[in-house]
Ligand SMILES: Nc1ncnc2c1ncn2[C@@H]1O[C@H](COP(=O)(O)OP(=O)(O)OP(=O)(O)O)[C@@H](O)[C@H]1O
Ligand SMILES: CC(C)(CO)[C@@H](O)C(=O)[O-]
């Protein structure tokens with residue numbers, strides 16, 4: 252396995268790759284779990300080379316404490332990746348390698364996708380994501396880049412990013428991997444106590460029930476029902492629940508036939524913020 256910390260080392264490694272060979276990239280912030288590994292395995296199946304980047308990107312955190320407490324487990328991550336394949340190329344740069352001394356985001360217009368949900372509640376988050384993903388794609392120059400549907404809004408934004416910036420890469424979305432309890436796997440889950448981890452299964456359970464209710468009820472009625480469920484829950488605080496068009500991610504007022512809808516949720520368990528989403532039809 253190759254582990255590079257410098258941009259030049261990674262670029263030199265790929266200087267001899269022929270045009271027929273493909274490179275897949277899986278950008279991550281580390282603290283890897285089976286959700287990440289599912290992306291890595293798909294990338295290994297579909298490419299000659301796979302780069303996994305591990306970088307906790309400071310510019311996408313709107314909350315200093317969230318950044319400070321973000322789990323960092325590089326040695327364990329490398330062990331897990333080695334188990335998946337010895338062929339993987341790990342790129343784990345420092346913040347100064349990526350940003351020099353200028354740790355700042357560029358600003359982007361993603362056509363409104365960046366203004367709702369995660370964008371509304373995490374000020375500047377998608378400027379930070381856009382900045383780092385643009386940098387990583389320009390450094391790794393992958394043919395294919397893999398992102399999880401757990402961060403569905405992020406996935407749509409990255410598709411828009413490569414379109415706006417004309418970056419020649421296929422953006423490939425991958426399904427959400429869940430714990431047996433239904434809880435979406437997430438690096439932040441490592442910060443949950445046993446009690447909160449148990450309780451957090453309530454998030455997906457509620458999403459599944461909301462999906463059933465959406466078959467016969469309006470978006471407003473379903474949203475009110477979800478809010479009432481969380482009002483009764485003593486351990487979890489609802490930040491938002493919203494039903495949107497699956498394509499532009501704008502909240503819907505009324506259902507119409509032949510359109511695809513999706514529900515999104517963000518919940519606090521103490522100071523740990525968890526997100527999830529589900530296709531409604
Ligand atoms: N449970 C999951 N199923 C599928 N993809 C996932 C899952 N968890 C993370 N990913 C994807 O892995 C990539 C890297 O994610 P990241 O390193 O932020 O991990 P994370 O588990 O989402 O962490 P957190 O949400 O706590 O920041 C992203 O494309 C993300 O969508
Ligand atoms: C895409 C990403 C690696 C950019 O830092 C991050 O937002 C993530 O892990 O989802």
Ligand code: BAL
Nearest residue numbers: 280311312376402405
């Ligand atoms: N997986 C999303 C990265 C973040 O929460 O910042």
